[in-house]
Every structure is written in structure tokens, then in C-alpha cells.
Amino acid sequence: MKFRTIYVLLFCMALNSSAFGQKKERKAAIDTEFGTMVIKLYNDTPIHRDNFIKQVKSGFYDGTLFHRSIPYFMAQGGDPFSRNAQPNVGYGRDNCDVMPHEILPHHFHKKGAIAAARLPDNLNPKKNSSGCQFFVVAGYRHTDQQLAAYNKEFTPFQTAYYKVQGGYPFLDGDYTVFGEVIEGIEIIDLITQMPTGKDGAIKDRPMADVKMTVRMLN
Numbered sequence: 001m002k003f004r005t006i007y008v009l010l011f012c013m014a015l016n017s018s019a020f021g022q023k024k025e026r027k028a029a030i031d032t033e034f035g036t037m038v039i040k041l042y043n044d045t046p047i048h049r050d051n052f053i054k055q056v057k058s059g060f061y062d063g064t065l066f067h068r069s070i071p072y073f074m075a076q077g078g079d080p081f082s083r084n085a086q087p088n089v090g091y092g093r094d095n096c097d098v099m100p101h102e103i104l105p106h107h108f109h110k111k112g113a114i115a116a117a118r119l120p121d122n123l124n125p126k127k128n129s130s131g132c133q134f135f136v137v138a139g140y141r142h143t144d145q146q147l148a149a150y151n152k153e154f155t156p157f158q159t160a161y162y163k164v165q166g167g168y169p170f171l172d173g174d175y176t177v178f179g180e181v182i183e184g185i186e187i188i189d190l191i192t193q194m195p196t197g198k199d200g201a202i203k204d205r206p207m208a209d210v211k212m213t214v215r216m217l218n
Contacts, residue, residue, distance in 0.1 A: 022043070023043050025040045025042070026041045026049065026217075029217055030136075030214050031212065032066070033211070035190075037136070037183070037184040038181070041053070044107075045178040048099065048129065049179075051131055052178065055131075055132060060080065064077055064078060065091065065212070067082045067085070067090075067205055068092055068204045069191055069206050072138060072140040073137075074135040074136060074139070074168065074188075075136050075138065075192050076117055076134070077133065078132045078134050079091045079093065088201070090200070090201030090203070092117075097131040098124075098128040098131060099129045099130075099131050100129075101126070103174070106155075108158050108169065109171040109175070110137065110161045111165050111188075112181035112185045113136070114180055115177045129175075129176050136188045139166045139167035141162070141163060141164065142162045142167075147162060152169065152173070194207065195208075
């Protein structure tokens with residue numbers, strides 16, 4: 001009987017360390033004047049996950065802006081120079097260390113996806129990610145015809161998501177998606193519908209500052 005009890009305990013421990021013991025996904029909250037977006041970070045993009053956690057714990061993002069906002073596309077933030085931003089000044093310069101990309105085909109740019117910003121291909125052929133700036137996808141709902149026009153492979157799940165919830169599939173395969181919004185997804189719609197600058201340095205910058213504070217939840 002004693003041996004059987006020990007065996008059962010060892011079996012349960014093995015289960016906990018395998019299928020039932022996968023590393024718990026970390027969650028964070030992005031607080032704005034519009035409300036809070038709760039996000040989860042993917043474990044299979046560990047470089048981006050760990051970097052984001054490090055930045056959050058250091059208070060790096062607190063007081064920075066969503067400095068770039070485009071309707072039905074995305075809102076981008078995380079430029080440290082946007083803290084205490086001045087009017088009529090553009091932000092979003094490449095002023096952080098870069099990280100190797102972790103582009104995975106099953107992480108796509110659905111509505112609410114959290115992805116790393118980066119320099120364009122002509123300056124960054126390896127698609128390295130910014131170590132600080134990120135964007136949240138707003139996107140829009142697509143038809144089958146619109147999806148077919150991208151000439152990309154979509155899984156049935158991705159197709160359904162793009163048609164019903166929306167997103168921006170044009171970006172798939174080019175940026176590292178390392179998390180997603182799981183609560184407060186309506187916040188990204190509010191941010192991306194704000195009036196923005198139309199020309200010059202302030203093009204796409206919201207005319208009223210959208211500051212963020214980011215904190216870890218677990």
C-alpha cells in the first residue's frame with residue numbers, strides 16, 4: 001500500500017511537470033485614460049516576453065505615450081522620449097536596443113495582438129525588433145476576397161478570426177507578435193479613433209496625449 005501511494009504521488013508530480021505544468025503565461029495591465037487593457041505574454045516568444053517584463057518592472061513605460069495612432073490599423077507606443085512630451089513634436093525614433101525577431105506563423109496580427117515595432121526592411125533586413133516600442137493591433141474585419149488578395153496562407157482559425165473579430169493580416173510574417181489583449185480590447189478602438197496630426201513631425205500623433213502606465217499582474 002505504501003509503495004502504491006508513493007507511485008501515485010510520483011505520477012501526479014510527473015503530470016504537473018508536463019501537460020498540466022506548462023509555464024503559466026504572464027499578464028500585464030496597460031492603464032490609460034480610456035481604461036485598462038489586460039494582456040497576456042506568449043511563452044514561445046521568450047526574448048520578447050522577458051524583455052517586456054523587465055521594462056515594465058523598471059517603470060520604463062510609465063508616462064510614455066501612444067505616440068502613433070492610425071484608425072483601423074494600430075496604436076504604437078513605448079518611446080522613452082515621449083515622456084513629458086512637447087506639443088508639435090513627433091516621437092517614435094529608433095532609440096532602443098534591438099532584439100532578434102521571434103516571428104512564428106501561429107501568432108498573427110489579429111485584433112488585440114501585441115507586436116514589437118521595428119525599422120523597415122531596407123534598414124533592417126533581419127527584421128530585428130525594437131527593445132522598447134510596441135504596437136497594439138486594431139485592424140478591421142475582412143471578407144474572403146480581401147484575405148485572398150494578400151496571397152498568404154491562413155489557417156481556418158486565422159481566417160475565422162480575421163473575418164469575425166478583425167485584424168491586420170498584411171503584417172503577418174514581418175513582425176514579432178508576442179502577446180495579446182485579453183480584457184479591455186475596446187480601448188484600442190478608442191485610441192485609434194482619436195484625432196491626430198496630419199502632416200510633418202506630428203503626423204499620426206494623437207492631438208490629446210494618450211499616456212500609459214504598465215504593471216505586471218502576476
